[in-house]
Amino acid sequence: MIAPASASLPSPQLLVELSGFFRLLSEPTRLQLLCQLKHGGAMDVASLIEATGFSQSHISRQLGQLQRAGLVSCERDGTRQIYAVADPLVDDLCNLVQMRLKQRLEQQLRQLQGV
Template structure:
């Protein structure tokens, strides 16, 4: 992102904003297995078709999904599989953070009751 003009940073922020909604991440994860229509996605997510459709529109605007009409149905698929590499990178970072926090908690739990303020 080095030396990007403000307009480009706005686009980057909009892309990340599309990924900041848990329902959209759930939809992307479902589409990882292949294309689906709105009804299938709504049923799998437990949301209304209108709600899922709104999220899909947002994902499409950011270039994350593509839509294709077939007869009376519209099918969605991943437009840029690199989004999964990005999500996996973030998930790995979060997992490492939790591991560090757990390790720090274990250190304190092992020393509980042995410090200078503990009761004899």
């Protein structure tokens, strides 16, 4: 028999940490950086600036947040900093949510069609 996962309620601290993690993914800029790094492999900051169109300071700050959370790693190459995705979890989460969004839209479409 499978336990009904009678998970006790999460502690306030865990709630804060979970929400803090999700908050990292709640900005399109940061998500875009993560997707760009996953797509293009390791990239330096200048490439990410060009790919996103944001200012240098903004990109640097967002990368800093992602790095402190362990989602990206960076190493020097001369004067450049090369960033790369350090955790595949984000990609899994995005895929799950994307499937969910798609299913929800399909359901709404069926309702409009009166099925």
